[in-house]
Amino acid sequence: SSTPEAVQFATGRPPITRLTGDVEHVSLLGPGAGRVDLFLVAPATANTLSKIAHGIDDTPVTSCASVALGGGVPILVAPAMHAQMAENPALRENLDRLRRWGIGVISGAVVEGEAKIAGPEEIAAAVLHRLGHGPWRGRRVVVIGGAAREPIDAVRSITNESSGASAVALATQAFY
Incomplete structure (x- = not known):
């Protein structure tokens, strides 16, 4: 668990732990x-x-989200809760609403009855993807890889016993 001091050390900014008249959430x-x-x-x-x-802005997090939504700052959320809560129709509708507003939802997995948060690698990948400015940004890319066999006549064929590692590397680069 991180402390406000650890967050400030890591980011160089004081964390917003409560709302004040200084409107920290707006400056951020x-x-x-x-x-x-x-x-x-x-x-x-x-x-x-x-x-x-x-649109309920009664905590630092929800107020920051409101300002981000109004100001065009990209938002990602990584839900974490009990599985029964995740299946609540009201929450499902709320997640659909957030998606329609352009908020990215990073889904985790249900483990032992709990909807666990996505892993750090998945969250980092989603952030990099959302912020990506690479040459493939906004394009649809299909990468085909792995072993291949191409017949050259009725008896012979040319084969490639590729593992697909190059295709994975290309797809990863295109993703970001």
């Missing part, structure tokens, strides 16, 4: 030189997701 996510590139909520509880979906 609104227009200006100090604006962040992306707002990530991880873990995102059912309560926080529902508040964001309904």
Whole structure:
């Protein structure tokens, strides 16, 4: 678990732990030189997701999300809750609403009855993908890889016993 001091050390900015009259959430996510590139909520509880979906700004996280939504800052959320909560129709509708608004939802897996948050690698990949500025950004890419066999006549063929590793590397680069 991170402390406010650890967050400040890692980011060089004081964390927003409560709302004050200084409107820290606006300076962080609104227009200006100090604006962040992306707002990530991880873990995102059912309560926080529902508040964001309904514009309830009563915590630092939900207020930051509101400013990010209004200011065009990309948002990613990584839900984490009990499986029964994840299947709640109200939460499902709220997640659909967030997706329609352009908020990316990084899904985890259900393990022992709990909808676990996505792993750090998956979250990092989603962030890099969302922020990606590579030459393939916004394009549809199909990468085909692996072993291949091409007949050259009725008896002979040319084969390639590829493992597909190059295709995976190309697909990974295209993803970001």
